[in-house]
Structure formats: structure tokens, C-alpha cells
Amino acid sequence: MPEYAILVHPSANRVYAASSPALLRAELAVFGAAGLSAELSEAEEVELGGVGYVKFSTPVPLSEPDVALLSNLSSLYALFELGDGVLRPVLVRPLAKTDSDLLTIQKYAGKTNEQFTKLLLNVTLLATADPTGWLDRPRTLLDPLCGRGTTLNQAVMYGFDATGLDVDGKDFEAYEQFLKTWLRTKRVKHTADSGQLRRNKVRLGRRLDVEYAFDKDDYKGGQTRRLTYFNADTLTTDELLRANSVDVIVTDAPYGVQHGSHRTQDASLARSPRDLLAAAVPVWTRVLRPGGALGISWNLNVLPREELVAVLARAGLDVREGGPYEEFAHRVDQAIERDLVVASKP
Numbered sequence: 001m002p003e004y005a006i007l008v009h010p011s012a013n014r015v016y017a018a019s020s021p022a023l024l025r026a027e028l029a030v031f032g033a034a035g036l037s038a039e040l041s042e043a044e045e046v047e048l049g050g051v052g053y054v055k056f057s058t059p060v061p062l063s064e065p066d067v068a069l070l071s072n073l074s075s076l077y078a079l080f081e082l083g084d085g086v087l088r089p090v091l092v093r094p095l096a097k098t099d100s101d102l103l104t105i106q107k108y109a110g111k112t113n114e115q116f117t118k119l120l121l122n123v124t125l126l127a128t129a130d131p132t133g134w135l136d137r138p139r140t141l142l143d144p145l146c147g148r149g150t151t152l153n154q155a156v157m158y159g160f161d162a163t164g165l166d167v168d169g170k171d172f173e174a175y176e177q178f179l180k181t182w183l184r185t186k187r188v189k190h191t192a193d194s195g196q197l198r199r200n201k202v203r204l205g206r207r208l209d210v211e212y213a214f215d216k217d218d219y220k221g222g223q224t225r226r227l228t229y230f231n232a233d234t235l236t237t238d239e240l241l242r243a244n245s246v247d248v249i250v251t252d253a254p255y256g257v258q259h260g261s262h263r264t265q266d267a268s269l270a271r272s273p274r275d276l277l278a279a280a281v282p283v284w285t286r287v288l289r290p291g292g293a294l295g296i297s298w299n300l301n302v303l304p305r306e307e308l309v310a311v312l313a314r315a316g317l318d319v320r321e322g323g324p325y326e327e328f329a330h331r332v333d334q335a336i337e338r339d340l341v342v343a344s345k346p
Contacts, residue, residue: 002061005046005053005087009077009115016113019330021045024054024075027119029324031073034126036066048087055082068093069132074119095135097159097214098186106148106178112252116297117150119328120340121158121250124295127320127342128248134158138225139247144234144284149175151250152227163246165230165237167205172231176208179227188212189219197232199239205232234280241287249284253277253298274303278311285315288345297340300329308341317343 008024011017025043032040038058046055061081062070070079071092080087103114121141125134139160143151146164148171155162166172176194183190190212197207208229213219230240253273277296288294294317298308305326309319320342329339 001057001059003055003057003082004062004090005048005055005080005082006073006076007051007053007078007080009075011075011113011115015331015333016116020075020115021052021054023116023119023328023330024073026324026327027073027075027122028054028056028070029327030123030126031070033324034131035069037063038066053080062090065132067091068135071095072118072122072135074115074122095159096157098157098188100157102153102156102182103150105182106150108148108174111148112150112297114150114154116338117154117250117252120252120295120297121151121154121248123325123328123340124248124250124293124342127293127295127344129291129344134160140245142237142241142246142249142284142287143251144237144249144280145251145254146175146229147171147252149179149229151252152229156225156227159225161226163228163230163241165232165234165240167231167233169206169231172206172208172229175229179208179210183210183212188214189216197230197240199236204236204240205230207231234276235283237280238283238286243286244289246287247289247292249288249292249294251296253296253303272302273298274307277303277308281311281317282315285317285345290345293342293344295340295342297338299332299335300337300339301335305339305341312341312343317345319343 006024008020011020028040028043038060040056040058043054043056046053067090071094079090079092081090125131141155141160141162143164146152146166149164152162152164180192190210192210194206194208196203197205210227211224213224232240284294312319325342329337332338
């Protein structure tokens with residue numbers, strides 16, 4: 001029976017690094033159940049030559065499509081096949097369209113770990129009706145609480161079209177400045193326009209529209225990707241986007257007021273993840289395509305899992321429960337125990 005070992009990617013965040021092997025095992029199980037032709041078994045953390053790995057076995061050798069899919073595991077640093085007491089490197093082919101500094105340059109308090117952002121996006125993609133199609137056809141992603149754009153940047157890495165919303169003007173300005181500077185520094189062919197956002201003569205906020213291509217010939221030929229950031233209330237999502245227009249929704253729920261809603265007179269909605277998600281999930285669901293999926297990460301200390309599952313179910317979504325989907329909880333700091341939940345739209 002073929003055996004493989006994954007060298008876990010080092011993380012600059014010490015706390016997340018301690019959780020990475022367990023999170024990788026859960027993510028690997030989701031990959032195995034949703035997208036691989038070879039059945040995975042016996043995934044475990046092992047030490048080889050004094051270095052930690054996640055080891056697993058398959059009944060037959062991994063196929064090229066299997067390797068292509070596993071190449072995108074969030075914490076995969078290198079993949080090896082085990083045999084005769086040696087580690088044989090397996091050539092990985094991640095989907096990344098550009099340099100990883102798009103994800104790592106930004107440093108600020110409260111930034112979601114980029115490896116976890118990739119994990120959340122991966123398991124959400126694998127919950128769609130076409131769980132592996134994103135390797136061949138770009139998807140459309142929405143982060144309706146996007147902050148300074150970690151999820152948007154991961155979408156760019158995958159070559160997806162992306163839309164973000166956030167009510168915080170400072171986050172909008174910081175992301176606009178960062179992305180424009182990054183595109184210019186990398187000499188990526190692009191256009192970037194920003195201005196007022198209005199609907200029915202009412203000012204809702206601001207917007208940033210970026211069209212780009214990493215290949216100059218693609219840009220000349222109109223084969224471009226688009227990124228839009230609305231500096232607007234998340235409860236206006238279904239006013240700004242067409243119904244059934246988004247393949248995946250991926251977001252890290254807020255821990256405070258900064259990414260909340262200002263549209264209601266009820267001040268608690270701006271501050272409470274429970275109330276915010278109860279109001280926003282039905283709005284977000286309206287723009288999600290049938291067969292699409294929604295993934296949310298949040299702080300278990302402020303919202304029990306069963307309550308969020310109930311919110312998603314009331315919105316008509318099918319929540320993925322049991323097995324690896326309930327093995328993603330991990331500590332972020334003394335006040336935050338983070339988990340994720342994934343649901344698909346029938």
C-alpha cells in the first residue's frame with residue numbers, strides 16, 4: 001500500500017503552527033472524501049529524522065489529478081512518497097498564479113492567518129456541486145466581511161474573480177493602496193478605478209474596480225480577471241450583486257464592531273456576531289448559485305456552533321456535519337477559539 005508524507009509548512013504564527021498538523025489532517029480528510037480518486041487512510045502525525053510530518057496511505061498510487069488537487073493543501077510545504085526507508089519527492093503543482101508575497105506582505109493587528117484563509121476557501125470549494133472543477137475553471141468568490149482583503153488575495157492567487165464588502169472605510173483605503181502598489185511593483189497589466197457607490201441616487205459608500213491579467217497577451221486578448229471591493233454595509237450585498245451569481249462565499253466573522261453592520265438602528269447588530277450573521281446569512285444566500293457553498297469561520301467563545309448551524313439551515317443551506325468538518329476548532333489566543341462551518345446551496 002503506497003504511503004505518503006506531507007512536510008507541514010512553517011508558520012510565522014507560533015500558536016497556529018502548533019495547530020497546523022491537526023488542521024492539515026482534517027483538511028486532508030475533506031480532500032479525500034470530496035475530490036480524490038484514491039481513498040486516503042491512516043492519516044497521522046509522525047516524526048521522521050526529527051522532523052514532523054503528516055503521513056497517509058492509499059490503496060493505489062496517487063494519480064496526476066490527485067497530486068494536482070493535494071498540491072493546494074493549505075499547510076503543504078512538500079510531498080514525499082515513502083519507500084525502502086527513504087523519502088522520494090513528489091512534484092507538486094499548486095494552482096498559485098503569482099508570488100505568495102501577495103498574502104504575506106500585509107501585517108496588521110487582527111489579520112486572519114493566510115494559511116487558515118486558504119484552508120477555509122479549500123473546504124468551501126470542496127463542498128460545491130463540482131468539488132474539483134476550480135482547478136480548471138476560475139470561480140467567482142465573495143467575501144462579504146472582507147476587512148483588508150486576505151480572502152480576496154487568496155482568490156487572486158487561485159485566478160478567481162473576487163468581490164468583497166466591508167463597512168470600514170479605513171480598511172477599504174488600506175486595501176486599495178496596498179493592491180494598487182502591489183500591482184504596480186509586480187508590473188501586472190491592470191486598470192484600477194475607484195469612486196462613489198450609489199444606488200437609486202443614494203450614496204451607499206465607495207467602490208474599487210480592478211481588472212488585471214498576469215500575462216500581457218491575456219490582457220491584450222481580454223482574458224482578464226476582476227476584483228471589486230465595495231466599501232458598503234454587508235446587508236446591501238443582494239442590492240449590489242445579482243441573485244445566484246457567486247460560486248463560493250468565504251468569510252471570517254467579526255469579533256467586534258469593525259466589520260459589522262450600520263444599517264439598522266439596533267446597535268447590538270453592529271457588535272454581535274450572532275445577530276449580524278442571523279441578519280446577513282439570508283442576504284448572502286440570495287447571491288449564491290445553486291450548487292455553490294458558503295464557508296464561515298468564527299469565534300466559538302461568542303457563538304456556539306449549534307446556533308450558527310441553525311442560522312444556516314434556516315437560510316435553506318445544507319450544512320456539512322460530522323467527521324472532519326467538526327475537527328477544525330483551534331485556539332487563536334486566550335479570547336478566541338476559532339472554528340469553521342461549511343454549507344452548500346441546493
